Amino acid sequence: MSPISVRGFAVASATAVTAVGSVVGVASGSTAQNNDAEATAADSTLLADIPAGQQAQVQTASLTQQADAQAIAADASAKKIAEESARKAAAKTAQEKKDAAEKAAQAARDKAKALADAKAKAAKDPSDFPVFSSYSVSQIQSMAAQVVPSGQFQCFSNIVDHESSWNYKAVNASSGAYGLFQALPASKYSSVGSDWRTNPATQIKWGLNYMNDRYGSPCEAWTFWQANHWY
Incomplete structure (x- = not known):
């Protein structure tokens, strides 16, 4: 029961x-x-x-x-x-995606700005600079900074330091290499301008073109220089 x-x-x-x-x-x-x-x-x-x-x-x-x-x-x-x-x-995933998108957008803006800066500088011609009877090292470096992209300038400067110490009239007594970049033969500078012996702007333009054409950039040229002590 x-x-x-x-x-x-x-x-x-x-x-x-x-x-x-x-x-x-x-x-x-x-x-x-x-x-x-x-x-x-x-x-x-x-x-x-x-x-x-x-x-x-x-x-x-x-x-x-x-x-x-x-x-x-x-x-x-x-x-x-x-x-x-x-x-x-x-919420965390959404925030991470938002941060990544903002970072990517900023990187794109920075890249576009750098490209625009590089194009503007590359378009500069030696004739855009005033001509003097002589130039100080600081004047030559200032001219180079207006032509070489900012991200490449230090590498560019390192090469010039080792080649000529920014002396646009430097001459190698044994080879005849001349100017900021110790071009050999010196007449190579004439592809940019006939005033290459007295105008550092002409030499700067030639040197940047040479590094870009042969190595891709001044920093690639500097990497090669460090390994071989010539470029």
């Missing part, structure tokens, strides 16, 4: 007892309080008589309900955590 059936039987029995007690009480003159006390006692006694095995089933069912409730709560908590983690991951 199940706990519900046992309890129902107990309640029914207690009701019957109460009914009989009431009849007897009327006949004998006893009060209803005595009848209620007897019914309660009968109910308690019958519930206490549930077999131990059935009591264990009741306890097991209760524990199962508790475990189910805890599992549901755990699932809800895990789902909430997962949703929050997914939201944070999506």
Whole structure:
């Protein structure tokens, strides 16, 4: 018999007892309080008589309900955590993509600016510079900075330092190499201008063209120079 059936039987029995007690009480003159006390006692006694095995089933069912409730709560908590983690991951990915796009855009702008700068400088002609009877090292370096791309200037300067120390009239006594770049024969400068002996701007233009045509850039020319001590 199940706990519900046992309890129902107990309640029914207690009701019957109460009914009989009431009849007897009327006949004998006893009060209803005595009848209620007897019914309660009968109910308690019958519930206490549930077999131990059935009591264990009741306890097991209760524990199962508790475990189910805890599992549901755990699932809800895990789902909430997962949703929050997914939201944070999506936000991080979006920010990383945005940063990458901004970085790429900035790199493109810098490249475009560098190309524009290089084209503007490459378009400069020796005739764009004023002509003097003589030039200081700082004047020659300033002229070169206006012709050579900024990212290539240091390499360009390194070569000139080693070849002539920025002396546009330097002559190699043994070979006849001449000028800022020690061109040999010296007449090579004439491909840019006939004033190559006295105008450092003409030599600078020739030297930049030579490095670009033969090595690709002044920095590539400087790399070759470091390995071979000539270019």
